[in-house]
Amino acid sequence: MTFCERIRKNAQSFMRANGFAFKKGIFCRIENDMAFCMNLEMPTGTVYSNCFVLPLYVPTEFCYMTYGTRLTVGAAERDGDAENAAELADKLMSILSNDIFPCFQTITSPDAFFTQVSHRALFAPHECRISDVFVQRLRLATAFYEKRYSEIPEICSEYMKVLADAPYLTSGCKKIYLDEVRLFQNAMAMNDPEKETLMAEIIRKTGRACFGL
Numbered sequence: 001m002t003f004c005e006r007i008r009k010n011a012q013s014f015m016r017a018n019g020f021a022f023k024k025g026i027f028c029r030i031e032n033d034m035a036f037c038m039n040l041e042m043p044t045g046t047v048y049s050n051c052f053v054l055p056l057y058v059p060t061e062f063c064y065m066t067y068g069t070r071l072t073v074g075a076a077e078r079d080g081d082a083e084n085a086a087e088l089a090d091k092l093m094s095i096l097s098n099d100i101f102p103c104f105q106t107i108t109s110p111d112a113f114f115t116q117v118s119h120r121a122l123f124a125p126h127e128c129r130i131s132d133v134f135v136q137r138l139r140l141a142t143a144f145y146e147k148r149y150s151e152i153p154e155i156c157s158e159y160m161k162v163l164a165d166a167p168y169l170t171s172g173c174k175k176i177y178l179d180e181v182r183l184f185q186n187a188m189a190m191n192d193p194e195k196e197t198l199m200a201e202i203i204r205k206t207g208r209a210c211f212g213l
Contacts, residue, residue: 030211030213034054034110035055036053037050055067056202056206057199067122068128069127073095110142159177
């Protein structure tokens with residue numbers, strides 16, 4: 001058992017009491033088609049908590065932490081003892097209770113989530129850097145999810161401009177995002193029930209890919 005696994009074991013009852021299940025290495029709680037997530041990592045001698053929101057209505061085949069923040073739990077040795085693990089588990093639970101769960105509670109809907117992201121206010125005052133590409137990506141999927149179909153053409157046009165002006169993206173990443181734009185553009189030829197079926201399928205596939213739902 002790794003040191004992070006020891007911490008996680010100590011915090012497991014606390015996480016379950018707050019509605020989180022452990023799926024594919026991540027604690028997650030799903031509400032309103034959004035996954036509220038937390039995982040631990042220890043790349044060096046410091047334990048970090050990655051806290052993030054993953055919208056299931058944005059197509060993806062893998063879990064990503066773009067809409068999130070990384071908080072320091074504390075220093076430790078990789079072979080730290082049970083007492084050290086229990087101490088850091090207590091620190092983790094305090095961080096989540098005081099800093100993260102209150103932020104999660106303010107995200108009451110996909111529109112509320114997008115508002116925080118677009119204003120760069122997600123997890124404030126903690127750092128959460130979100131590029132214009134991921135703001136537009138979320139804007140497009142949120143509009144489709146909320147059935148504001150008349151907004152889709154304009155959003156796609158603006159999103160394409162942002163993608164064209166993003167030299168930091170690899171060609172592979174750009175292709176993924178352009179394919180998403182085309183997916184929603186092509187959906188405009190569908191009737192409303194077909195659009196709703198498409199969105200339900202996106203949510204199902206994302207949940208399965210990221211959390212094994």
